[in-house]
Amino acid sequence: MRSVKFLYLWLLLGMLLSPAEPALAQACTSSPNPPACTFVAVDVQTNQIVEKLCVGRAVRFDLCSGRPPLVYFYQVLSGTNAYPNPCGPGLRPSPFVYTPTAAGPVTVTENGQAQAGGGVSTIYFRVFEVYDNPVPAFTVAACSPGFVQVTLPGAPYNSYTVQIGSSTFAAQPGQVRTFPVPPGATSITVAGIYSDSDLCTRSATQPLPQLAAPGPLVIQRLSVQSSSVVLETAPLVAGYSYTVEQADFATPTTFQAVPGAVANGLSGFTVPAARPGYYRLRRTDICQQAQAISEPVSTLTLTAQPAERRNELVWQLGPNPATYELTRNGTPLPAPPPAARSYSDTAVACGLRYTYRLTARYAGGVSSVSEAVSVLATATQAPATPRLLATFDERNRVVLTASVARFPSTGQLTYLRDNTVLGTTAARTLRDSLASYSPETAPCYQVRFEDDCANRSAVSAAFCPVVLAAELAGTRNSAVRLRWSGLRGAPAAATADSLRYRLLVLNPDNTVRNSYAVSSRGTYLDQLLPTDLQAVRYRLEVTGAGLPAASYSNIASAVRPLEAYVPTAFTPNGDGLNDVLEVKGRFLRTYTFTVVDRNGQEVFRGTDRTQAWDGRIRGQQPVLGAYVWRFEAVDAAGKTVVQHGTVTIVK
Structure with missing residues (x-):
């Protein structure tokens, strides 16, 4: 100091x-x-x-x-x-x-x-x-495997050195350079150098970025969606640049970049306001080291126009595909041949709107898909005459079923019975009921069709279903005589396939108990009546001659009389002969059988054949004398049967 x-x-x-x-x-x-x-x-x-x-x-x-x-x-x-x-x-x-x-x-x-x-x-x-000696602010970007791109800063240094692994490269300020990456290198170091000063240098180190291998470049599916084209690709690899290019059909080799293409992640691109033609993808990395171009895929432009009972489809496409797939309302149609550029769909109905989509399939799973186009089918000619089937159901209603070629559900059907309109409806099935049926006055039905373009068909041929009648015959009603009207209106009564009649004997629940092949002559005598049924039910089944399904007659029944027999006397003395009073007869199931004494007091009541009177009154020994009985039952036809009489108890 x-x-x-x-x-x-x-x-x-x-x-x-x-x-x-x-x-x-x-x-x-x-x-x-x-x-x-x-x-x-x-x-x-x-x-x-x-x-x-x-x-x-x-x-x-x-x-x-x-x-x-x-x-x-x-x-x-x-x-x-x-x-x-x-x-x-x-x-x-x-x-x-x-x-x-x-x-x-x-x-x-x-x-x-x-x-x-x-x-x-x-x-x-x-x-x-x-x-000044700032840290060099450089950037490094990955290229295809084995290369990186380095962007060097400008001032203040006069030059730079770039060290990657064991390799060192000289570089100038502001340069964008691509450098090879030696095997095993993991980082890059950039040093700034002044030409007249060795001491003012400074460096910076960054890790080397990695870029995955590019993989295949394929447009797997091109689809037209409204005014846009959507390209679906094999998975794209991040880090590369992709450009959509387009060429017109007139100049298929002159491709230009599409600036408005929007990337859909790494799965493809959407091109708004797209032009028809060929589309392809160009891939590059930042170093221009991994350039590739996909195979072009053509747009498929489909148009549809209505014609007389058909829809005409026309499309524009580049090279012929391996196969086509054509759908109408989502259902496949017969595929056009690969060289086709048009298709006529004749299986259409007037007034119906149809939506078509066409797909062209190429090798390698590549496809081009059109926009879905809709067209309303039109016509001025009369539609085909409808076909009619008439049959009785189990409730003796006539079920009418109509079908019209090309018109499975649209349009209006007018049903007629004996030239009288029953109703007009879009339904393909109608039921008709009559109070009674007779073979002599069997009803006949017709139908006509009007499509949604107001074109009316001819009236169908009359279809007259079989009407069956049954009546008791023979001694003690031991047989049933059947008669019926013949079926008329089958599509084709050819000899090789004539109408076949089968007589069905039914159980009470309408299941078939027995059946017989009968002729169309209209009569049959059934002498093999079931012994356990009071009412015998019959139905005719008619098939063949081009009928789309069996046509059945009404169910006809023959009800035999219910019979009850009560003896005039019995002897309840225990000798085993006539010891009880019981009801006997035919078709006895449930009934009410009562016995009263001379004072009008009920001494016995039974409801089925398992119950019999042994003459006792409230447990006391039988009293000789006359008694009055009453029998009441309801038969299979719903008729109440009542009988009266007297019975005497004797020794």
Whole structure:
């Protein structure tokens, strides 16, 4: 501390005694006749003399060889020829270390003060350039495997070195360069270099990005959707650039980029306001090292126009596909041949709207799909005459079923019975009921059709279903005579396939109990009546002659009389003969049988044939005499049968 104070005192004394030294209120001026070398800047870290200074790197100022032993002071000001004013207050004694903080020129002032006893004070100046040394702000992008693209910064460095693994490359500021990546390299280091300064360099290191192998470039499905075209591709790989290109049908080899294409993630592109023609994809990486072009796929433009009871389809497509797939309302139609560019759909009905979609399939699973197009079928000609089937159901209602070629559900059907309109409906089935049926007056039905374009068909041929009648015959009603009307209106009564009649004998639940093949002559005598049924039910089944299904007659029944027999006397004496009073007869199932005495008191009641009267009254022995009985039952036809009589108990 004492030596520093001593130096300041010498400086002050020298300034007061020497007229050549600058006054404190004046700017510093250079001493005349400076030596060839006044002072130098020395890098503190390397102890090397430097001509250029670096931001953040310390230097000290040393005298050149041969300088006199004065007391030296230094001051650094920013700028060229930036002299201290006033001269003196900012000067610092040697040794003086200076660390630049900003790039640009600086002026270093050296003031040498003579010591007492000799020497001349001096002031010299030197201008140094300070270089900035920022971390190089470079970017690196992955290319196809084995390459990277590096974008180098511009100022302040004069040049750069790029080190990747064991390889080092020279590069210039602002360059965008593609470099090969040596095997095993994992990072990249970029160093900035000044051409006239080895000490102001600085570097930065980044990991090497990885880009996956590109994979196949295939448009798997091209579909037209409204005014857009949608390209569905094999999975695309991130990191590559993809461009949609299009060529018109007239110039199929002249492709141009489509600027409005929108990426659908990594699965394809959507092209709004798309033009018909060929589409393909171009792939590149940022280094232009992985260029590839997909095979072009053509759009499929489908149009549909109505004609007389047919729809005409026309389409535009590039090369012929391997196969076509054509659908109407979602249902496949017969496929057109590969070379086809049109199709006529004749299986259409007037007034119906049909929607078509066409798909062209190529090798490798590639397909081109049209937009779905709709058309309303029209016609001016009369539709086909409908076909009619009439049959009785199990409730003896006539069920009419109509069908019209090409019109499975639309249009209106008018049903007629004996030329009288039953009703008009879109339904293909109608039921008709009559109070009674007779073979002599069998009803006949017809139908006509009107499509949604108001075209009316001819009236169908009359269809007359079989009407069956049954009546009891023979001794004690032991047989049933059947008669029926013949079926009329079968589509084709050809000899090889004439109508076949089968007589069905039914159980009470309408299941078939027995059946017989009968002729169409209209009569049959059934002598094999079931013994357990009071009512015998019959039905005729008619098939063949082109009938789409069996036609059945009404169900006809023959009800035999219910018979009950009660004896006039019985002998409840325990001898095993006529000991009980029981009801006998035919078709007895449930009934009410009561016995009353002479006073009108009920002495017995039975409801089926398992119950018999042994003559006892409230457990007492039988009393001889006459009694009155009453029998009541409901037969199979729903008729109530009542019988009365007397019975006598005898010994």
